[in-house]
Amino acid sequence: MPETPTTPRARRMVDLSSPVVWAAAALLALLLFNAVVNPGFFAVRIQDGHLFGSPVDVLKNAAPTLLIAVxxxxxxxxxxxxxxxxxxxxxxxxxSFTIIDGSSDPxxxxxAAIAIGTALAVGLVLGVWNGFLVSVVGIQPIIATLVLMTAGRGLAMLVTDGQIITAESPAFTWLGRGYVLGLPAQVVLTLLVLxxxxxxTRRTALGTLIEAVGTNPEAARLAGVRSRSITWTVYVFVAFTAAVAGLMTxxxxxxxxxxxxxxxxxxxxxxxxxxxxxxxxGGRYSLTGTxxxxxxxxxxxxTTLTMGVPDEYVRLFKAVVIIAVFLLQAPRIRAALGRRRRGARGVTSPDVPPTDAAADDVRPLTPAQAANSPTTAMPDAAPSPTDQGVLR
Amino acid sequence: MFRKTLVTAMAVAVAFGATACGGGDDSSASGGSGGDGTITMGFSQVGAESGWRTANTASIQQSAEDAGIELQFSDAQGEQENQISAIRSFIQQRVDVIAFSPVVETGWDSVLLEAQRAGIPVILTDRAVDSEDDSLYETFLGSDFVEEGKKAGEWAVENWGSQPTFVAELQGTTGAAPAIDRQQGFADAIEGTDNIEVVASQSGDFTRAGGREVMEAMLNSNPEINAVYAHNDDMALGAIEAIEAAGKTPGVDIQIISVDAVRDGMQALADGQINFIVECNPLLGDQLMELAEQVVAGEEVPKRVVTEETTFTQEQAVEALPDRQY
Structure with a gap:
């Protein structure tokens, strides 16, 4: 059997304990599902000089959410x-739309520049407000931002007089419907921000500092990290991404x-x-995962829209898929699945278990192992000594 | 402008549960029917999800002012919970009459019963409720959505019936009366016409963004689509953008029927991007205030009052557009 020896090597390359791997697997499964159920889903063609097709729609419609998610x-x-x-x-x-609508030369x-600039400035101010409540006043983030979540739409309605404002402006049309090198402008902008x-965050120490604040704000502060300004900054940044996403949508x-x-x-x-x-x-984060x-x-x-799933079932369908992804990511479930898989193999092909045991050595952190060997559990539980070295 | 802002501010305040005009001030004196004879109406609007809705809101606010009726306006932002809590707060404030456009058809019995026990008459506007007990409200003022769907279907049969037509239907909010009835009326009208087939039907939630996203997906999954039936203009406008992005010409390659006839929709109709619009008249403010006065005075009113409505072809839209109020 030529394949058996390659299995552990493949395992070593893919860290199965990483949720990112499972998210990637879920996305892949979803796309495969589409390939079977919705033939033509992957048909991308050039239309008026830009790419057109379901995959492009997925990218474009995901852009605002992704931007904010970053x-x-x-x-x-x-x-x-x-x-x-x-x-x-x-x-x-x-x-932005009120400014364009009210201007003499829309x-x-x-x-357009004034409208975009003002909208982004307002976004930054709102971010400063959130960050102030969280980092300076010390209100719990969920409460502090809940204030603006409920009041914010009221503010938006005050701005628009409760009306839906429609306006045409070339720059805006480009933001929403323009293309760069055949890709929707929204996608390109989001990619740039990403x-x-x-x-x-990854080429400088900033990412590590952010993780340090999340892991233990007090320890980070004592280690010389400026927790407050870092916390404040991330709230300003997320509000900025939301403002950009607002222009796009x-x-x-x-x-x-x-x-x-x-x-x-x-x-x-x-x-x-x-x-x-x-x-x-808090603590470790993964932009790829996001x-x-x-x-x-x-x-x-x-997928649900393309399949024509009735609206009543769409949410159920989504819930089932998302729960499945979370279950796959849960260490306990994975450990249980892993045991079952090993058990099954042991019966069918007796020569496999040794290689599987070898694979287990490179697979870090099932809960059982974590409990048995505290040393291997350390790196995930807290910033490693090298990380802290960076902080100092 | 400042006035409108004030009204909006008040609407927002009420929407967030602050019982505006609480104790002491003179507005509460007019609360109980009688006194100076001013009628106080609590109105709970669905939201501002479309141009139609904002025109409807403006008409109600204007007519209330003209009729000298004090309006407590509340915006439910598309959520039934908000609407129920708004109606409860109207009951607590002891308004003379409650009017509302239900977000969805079901689930109103208990709150309507509370209003009935408090002796406050309820008028439904624009959308009906699905309740066994029709004594829970005085009257229902609004369009006949099934009829609107029929008008759309009849035009489709007449104009599309001769060649194979694959229709994409953009439904309104799932569970909302106009979505259910417009679908029903259309289906009834095209039944028996073999050439017309609804190949895809999805909810675009009555919004432009929804209409656009659903249409994008439908064009990919059903490339044969050559007609669209949208339950409102905003979804049709969103669909137009999706169709253009797909390199087809809305109104020509893919013909569009829509319902509502708001200004942007009429403009698209006049520009040839939409082919036919069934009007759904939002300007029911005057009729509503008249009914409210009758109900508060204890007069008998019909259980169902239908608003006056018409249809528009592209030529009629060009003529009607300059005088369009909304």
């Missing part, structure tokens, strides 16, 4: 949460709907982060 990842890594992003999104859209680039964040339909724009997007963003394997308890999480959510929506 910001949310950093917030959650600091052991925080921001419920107000949907409201910030609505305010950003409301402010189609001029200057008007790359900048990845570079800033409203531009996509050329209308600002204070009531409905970005409704429940905060929950989708949090879900994307969690599916991606970042713990709500990207996968956001794509899974949107792929699910597009």
């Amino acid at each position: 910001g949310m990842t950093l917030v959650i890594a600091t052991r925080g949460i921001d419920l107000s992003v949907g409201a910030v999104l609505a305010i950003s859209g409301a402010v 189609s001029s680039p200057a008007t 790359l900048v964040v990845a570079a800033l 409203n531009a996509n339909v050329s209308a600002a709907d204070a009531n409905r724009a970005g409704l429940f997007i905060e929950l989708d963003a949090i879900l994307a982060v969690v599916i991606g394997g970042t713990s709500l308890a 990207v996968l999480g956001a794509l899974i959510l949107q792929a699910l929506t597009t």
Whole structure:
């Protein structure tokens, strides 16, 4: 049997204890499911000089959620949460469209620039407010941001007078419906933000500092990390991403709907982060996981729409898939599945167990192992000594 | 402008459960029917999910002012819970009459019973409730959605019946009366016409964003689609953008029927992007205030009052557009 020896090597390359791997597997499974159930799902063609097809729709419609989820990842890594992003999104859209609608020359680039600038500035101010409540006043993040979550839509409605504002402006149309190199502008913008964040947090110590704050704010502070400014900054950043997402989603339909724009997007963003394997308890985070999480959510929506699942069942379908992903990620379930798999193999092919045992050595941290060997459990439970070295 | 802002601010305050105009001030004096004879109406609106809805809100606010009726306006933001709590707060404030457009059809019996026990008459506007007991409300003022669906279906049969037509249906919010009835009316009208087939039917939640996303997915899964029946203009407008992105021409390659006739929809109709619109008249404020006065005075009113409505073709839209109020 030529295949058997390669199995452990493959195992070594893929860390099965990582939730990111399971998120990737879930996305892959979802796409495979589509390939079978919705033939033509992957048919991407060039249409008027840009790519067109379901995969492109998934990317485009996932962009606003993903953008916010990137910001949310950093917030959650600091052991925080921001419920107000949907409201910030609505305010950003409301402010920009009201400016364009009220200007004497709606189609001029200057008007668009003012509108975009003002919307982003308002977003930043709201972020500063959230960050202030959390980092300076010390209110629990869920409560602090709940204030703006409920009041924010009211603010947006005040701005729009409770109306749905429609306005056409070339710059805005581009934000929502434009293309860069055949890809939707929304996707490209989101990718840019993602790359900048990845570079800033992973190429510098910033990511480690954020994780330190989330793991133990007090210890981080004592170690010389400026916890307060880091916490404050991530709230400002997530509000910024929400403001950008607000420009995108409203531009996509050329209308600002204070009531409905970005409704429940905060929950989708949090879900994307969690599916991606970042713990709500703070600390370690994974941007790759977040990207996968956001794509899974949107792929699910597009799948149900493409299949024509009746609306009554769509949420149920989503719930089932998401619960399945979480179960796969849960260490206990995986441990149980692993035992069963080993047991089954042991019966069918007696020569496999030794190699499997070898694989177990490189597979870190099933709960049982964690309990048995505290030394291997250390790196995941707390920042490793080398990490702390970076902090100092 | 400032006035409107004030009204909105008040709406927001009420929506968040703050019982505006609480004790002491003079507005509570008019609370009990009688006194100076001013009628206080509590109105709970669905939300501001579409241009139609905002026109409806504006009409009610304007008509209340003209009729000298004090309006407590509350926006439910599309949530039944908000609406129930708004109605409860109206009951506590002892308004003279409660009017509301139910977010969904079911689940109203207990709160309507509370209003009945408090002796406050209830008028339904625009959308009906699904209740065994029709004594829970005085009257239902609104459009006949089944009829609207029928009008759309009849036009479809007349204009699409001669060649194979694959229709994508963009439904409204699942469970909402207009979504259910417009689907029903349309299905009834096209029944027996072999050439017309509804190949996909999904909820776009009455919003542009919803209409766009659903249409994108449908165009990918059912490339044969050559017609759209949207339960409101906003979803049709979202669908137009999806159709354009797919490189097809809305109104030509893919013909569109829509319901509502709001300004943006009429503009698209006049521009040839939509082919036919069935009107659903939101300007029922005057009729509502008249009914409210009758109900408060204890007069008998019919259980069902239908608003006056018409249909528009592209040519009629060009003519009607300059005078369109909303």
